[in-house]
């Protein structure tokens with residue numbers, strides 16, 4: 001893997017459903033590699049990290065395809 005091929009948009013942990021309230025918009029999505037974090041209040045749902053489609057990190061894993 002080279003860094004110029006890694007992108008959140010093609011990572012299996014990228015979720016473009018944008019269910020993180022108003023935090024995710026445009027080409028952003030949610031990274032679901034780790035559990036949600038940073039609950040503002042005990043009764044609030046945890047938040048998933050918001051990433052842009054062209055972001056990447058060292059946990060990048062190619063999105064699974066139908067052939068996998």
Ligand code: SF4
Nearest residue numbers: 008011031033057060
């Ligand atoms: S931050 Fe890393 S693990 Fe999360 S979607 Fe992007 S490349 Fe994947």
